[in-house]
Amino acid sequence: xxxxxxxxxxxxxxxxxxxxxxxxxxxxxxxxxxxxxxxxxxxxxxxxxxxxxxxxxxxxxxxxxxxxxxxxxxxxxxxxxxxxxxxxxxxxxxxxxxxxxxxxxxxxxxxxxxxxxxxxxxxxxxxxxxxxxxxxxxxxxxxxxxxxxxxxxxxxxxxxxxxxxxxxxxxxxxxxxxxxxxxxxxxxxxxxxxxxxxxxxxxxxxxxxxxxxxxxxxxxxxxxxxxxxxxxxxxxxxxxxxxxxxxxxxxxxxxxxxxxxxxxxxxxxxxxxxxxxxxxxxxxxxxxxxxxxxxxxxxxxxxxxxxxxxxxxxxxxxxxxxxxxxxxxxxxxxxxxxxxxxxxxxxxxxxxxxxxxxxxxxxxxxxxxxxxxxxxxxxxxxxxxxxxxxxxxxxxxxxxxxxxxxxxxxxxxxxxxxxxxxxxxxxxxxxxxxxxxxxxxxxxxxxxxxxxxxxxxxxxxxxxxxxxxxxxxxxxxxxxxxxxxxxxxxxxxxxxxxxxxxxxxxxxxxxxxxxxxxxxxxxxxxxxxxxxxxxxxxxxxxxxxxxxxxxxxxxxxxxxxxxxxxxxxxxxxxxxxxxxxxxxxxxxxxxxxxxxxxxxxxxxxxxxxxxxxxxxxxxxxxxxxxxxxxxxxxxxxxxxxxxxxxxxxxxxxxxxxxxxxxxxxxxxxxxxxxxxxxxxxxxxxxxxxxxxxxxxxxxxxxxxxxxxxxxxxxxxxxxxxxxxxxxxxxxxxxxxxxxxxxxxxxx
Numbered sequence: 001x002x003x004x005x006x007x008x009x010x011x012x013x014x015x016x017x018x019x020x021x022x023x024x025x026x027x028x029x030x031x032x033x034x035x036x037x038x039x040x041x042x043x044x045x046x047x048x049x050x051x052x053x054x055x056x057x058x059x060x061x062x063x064x065x066x067x068x069x070x071x072x073x074x075x076x077x078x079x080x081x082x083x084x085x086x087x088x089x090x091x092x093x094x095x096x097x098x099x100x101x102x103x104x105x106x107x108x109x110x111x112x113x114x115x116x117x118x119x120x121x122x123x124x125x126x127x128x129x130x131x132x133x134x135x136x137x138x139x140x141x142x143x144x145x146x147x148x149x150x151x152x153x154x155x156x157x158x159x160x161x162x163x164x165x166x167x168x169x170x171x172x173x174x175x176x177x178x179x180x181x182x183x184x185x186x187x188x189x190x191x192x193x194x195x196x197x198x199x200x201x202x203x204x205x206x207x208x209x210x211x212x213x214x215x216x217x218x219x220x221x222x223x224x225x226x227x228x229x230x231x232x233x234x235x236x237x238x239x240x241x242x243x244x245x246x247x248x249x250x251x252x253x254x255x256x257x258x259x260x261x262x263x264x265x266x267x268x269x270x271x272x273x274x275x276x277x278x279x280x281x282x283x284x285x286x287x288x289x290x291x292x293x294x295x296x297x298x299x300x301x302x303x304x305x306x307x308x309x310x311x312x313x314x315x316x317x318x319x320x321x322x323x324x325x326x327x328x329x330x331x332x333x334x335x336x337x338x339x340x341x342x343x344x345x346x347x348x349x350x351x352x353x354x355x356x357x358x359x360x361x362x363x364x365x366x367x368x369x370x371x372x373x374x375x376x377x378x379x380x381x382x383x384x385x386x387x388x389x390x391x392x393x394x395x396x397x398x399x400x401x402x403x404x405x406x407x408x409x410x411x412x413x414x415x416x417x418x419x420x421x422x423x424x425x426x427x428x429x430x431x432x433x434x435x436x437x438x439x440x441x442x443x444x445x446x447x448x449x450x451x452x453x454x455x456x457x458x459x460x461x462x463x464x465x466x467x468x469x470x471x472x473x474x475x476x477x478x479x480x481x482x483x484x485x486x487x488x489x490x491x492x493x494x495x496x497x498x499x500x501x502x503x504x505x506x507x508x509x510x511x512x513x514x515x516x517x518x519x520x521x522x523x524x525x526x527x528x529x530x531x532x533x534x535x536x537x538x539x540x541x542x543x544x545x546x547x548x549x550x551x552x553x554x555x556x557x558x559x560x561x562x563x564x565x566x567x568x569x570x571x572x573x574x575x576x577x578x579x580x581x582x583x584x585x586x587x588x589x590x591x592x593x594x595x596x597x598x599x600x601x602x603x604x605x606x607x608x609x610x611x612x613x614x615x616x617x618x619x620x621x622x623x624x625x626x627x628x629x630x631x632x633x634x635x636x637x638x639x640x641x642x643x644x645x646x647x648x649x650x651x652x653x654x655x656x657x658x659x660x661x662x663x664x665x666x667x668x669x670x671x672x673x674x675x676x677x678x679x680x681x682x683x684x685x686x687x688x689x690x691x692x693x694x695x696x697x698x699x700x701x702x703x704x705x706x707x708x709x710x711x712x713x714x715x716x717x718x719x720x721x722x723x724x725x726x727x728x729x730x731x732x733x734x735x736x737x738x739x740x741x742x743x744x745x746x747x
Contacts, residue, residue: 390416443468
């Protein structure tokens with residue numbers, strides 16, 4: 001029989017229970033916090049089953065009004081009627097009696113100046129021309145001669161003043177009102193009191209000039225008419241002034257007078273009958289009925305309001321709990337990560353808050369950013385979780401009062417699914433356009449489907465497609481912009497980040513290539529081996545490649561102590577004690593982690609640096625140390641890597657790929673059979689040494705890994721000089737010579 005385990009002390013069991021209570025309690029607290037936040041964004045109202053009916057659907061039963069209510073006009077229709085009413089309001093003009101005096105003062109001043117220069121100047125023509133220029137009136141030979149003649153000038157003055165006194169008090173507008181599309185004006189302060197005057201009865205400036213010209217004696221000729229017209233234009237003041245404030249006030253009163261109600265439904269009146277298709281008229285009445293239910297709900301008793309509040313929070317929490325249960329059952333590591341759960345909660349709340357704002361502002365529902373949240377989640381944790389979030393948002397928002405019906409759930413499900421699947425199509429941030437295209441096509445499909453279902457007109461469908469495309473562009477761009485921040489917060493290494501790290505032009509890899517070129521080429525070979533093996537077993541091949549690039553980065557600190565970077569015949573280890581050599585070889589792991597921290601490499605990549613040697617012994621120098629001091633006490637820990645052993649499939653594959661790539665260089669006559677035998681021997685050695693005990697590789701995985709390593713190694717192997725046989729099969733993997741020789745092999 002098996003050995004019975006020792007029971008934990010009561011204090012330890014109590015601490016364990018307390019820790020579990022706190023662990024799950026925090027998650028329940030987060031669940032209800034998000035549920036309460038959604039409740040506050042969408043206060044509950046009485047919910048009628050009729051609210052779920054939309055245009056194009058068939059009512060399963062009669063919907064009868066429980067009370068009378070009014071159906072408001074469509075906002076666009078109401079605005080159109082209000083503007084038509086405002087345009088029908090005559091503009092208000094104030095009569096200005098002082099306008100005639102101002103015009104007369106200007107004209108008299110001009111003629112007085114002319115009379116002065118004519119009587120006193122030795123050259124009257126020059127003086128008249130100067131007076132005309134001073135008044136900014138163009139001088140013509142005829143006008144100059146007319147002004148020099150006192151009799152003709154006096155008759156011009158008399159006719160012009162008489163025209164001003166007779167015509168301006170009748171009312172002269174500043175512009176032609178007929179060109180502004182006005183049929184009548186309201187004149188205030190004129191002789192006879194306030195009146196409404198047709199536009200054609202209002203004298204325009206041009207008519208004023210022509211009427212004044214008609215009062216000139218005919219014998220004065222056209223020069224007098226031209227001069228009079230120029231003087232009247234120069235000193236013109238309209239006797240009717242537009243009163244903008246009073247006009248706008250009158251138009252505002254006209255807008256307010258427009259009835260905002262399209263129809264009134266009486267209590268007990270049928271809104272839609274059973275088995276009848278819902279058209280535009282019925283849909284408007286159903287929405288008005290639901291809005292009235294919500295308003296009446298605000299006046300309910302405290303008990304009813306509290307009851308609906310509890311129901312709303314429970315409704316939200318129940319839907320959110322589905323996602324929590326999914327994480328607990330299938331993504332336990334994500335469930336245990338409180339930072340990830342907080343991010344999910346923030347995303348759900350952000351989408352709900354934006355949806356509430358869109359509902360309040362009466363904006364198109366296509367702008368609700370479902371795809372923003374789904375893109376973030378699918379990129380960080382995979383398309384399946386992104387799809388789950390899309391369906392959850394469809395249920396959650398589809399159950400809120402402003403979005404009852406099929407529009408929001410259908411839109412969220414289809415576009416969210418497209419966003420979740422689009423992550424697999426776009427592997428780089430520069431491929432954002434793929435997100436946009438896929439999501440835009442989904443929005444177009446939704447708009448066309450709902451449009452046909454509800455018998456909408458073509459322009460309405462096109463408008464829905466346009467808003468969907470705008471939402472796709474905005475959500476994708478914003479999601480890509482926020483993704484680095486989300487990656488940092490959730491501490492998730494995405495494929496996009498790995499692709500950026502795989503660029504061999506990054507500073508750390510360029511330094512490795514420049515200062516330890518042999519190690520750089522070794523990492524490239526190891527990356528090819530590890531990537532092929534990981535791909536074959538379904539592990540993350542991209543992570544394996546990136547981890548291989550950086551696993552030996554610490555060798556840049558002392559590259560000359562590793563064989564791949566040494567010139568022939570020069571081995572600095574010959575002058576060092578075995579313990580010192582082992583310490584230098586071990587230090588490349590420590591240096592690698594230091595450089596990785598400086599470069600802000602993510603934790604999954606640093607794991608390759610830490611785990612690629614596991615807890616293996618640096619056997620060559622350990623044996624040399626024992627030979628040098630056979631009676632002494634050599635501490636094995638001084639000749640052992642710090643570990644830990646590989647914890648993931650990817651780091652375990654890298655350990656094997658690293659060893660076989662190094663050992664292949666000391667293999668005489670590297671035929672495919674001998675390479676396969678080498679791989680078998682090294683992998684068996686790792687298993688026997690317990691280096692793979694802590695990783696999740698199965699026996700089937702190990703068989704596939706061996707096959708892939710042998711296949712790829714046979715294709716890329718290039719022969720190097722032979723070395724004496726090693727005392728251990730993995731000696732060449734330890735940064736030491738395979739046997740007493742001049743040059744240590746690669747680590």
